[in-house]
Amino acid sequence: GAGVSQSPRYKVAKRGQDVALRCDPISGHVSLFWYQQALGQGPEFLTYFQNEAQLDKSGLPSDRFFAERPEGSVSTLKIQRTQQEDSAVYLCASSLGPGQGKVGEQFFGPGTRLTVL
């Protein structure tokens, strides 16, 4: 079946521009996660949704970062006034939800590579 999809796959932004990154999770997956992966580093947690509720946003690096999942399916990560340090791959992952499936198993999308000039 279809896996997690993300769009766009690549995004180049000028410093100061706003960007929006989209994630389509696997159908029926309750949990959705956003991670940021800088070059040469492991993924770092940004935020977590259970259905439409944002249960954890402690990883968002600044108030320029905002995520939403209004209908409990598609999610958008928005970055306002982008800075060069925002350049990274942004990964989205989904899972069945608490108490379902294999604990800790998250299904990852291909990522969006953001380059801020």
Place this chain on the structure above:
Amino acid sequence: AQRVTQPEKLLSVFKGAPVELKCNYSYSGSPELFWYVQYSRQRLQLLLRHISRESIKGFTADLNKGETSFHLKKPFAQEEDSAMYYCALLTSGSRLTFGEGTQLTVNP
């Protein structure tokens, strides 16, 4: 605070040789640990979980709470094992804390 450390960024072995990818963690709670793998031009995917005590593609990993380690091992490496490997710790809620990763290259 939780932390996962993978001391080797790069690891190179010959086909048929044993391989061990090191992972150490720091966590005040009861740890649940995982290995994720990313093959070239593919997505990050789960390889194995410590709680299931399974062997996947010949890989095993044992949780050693005394040494706070979760090293990944395979007795005979294959060329198709070449990939980036990430150790991960499940922390509050369902979030994963990843290490920096180890790029494994298996030479013919």
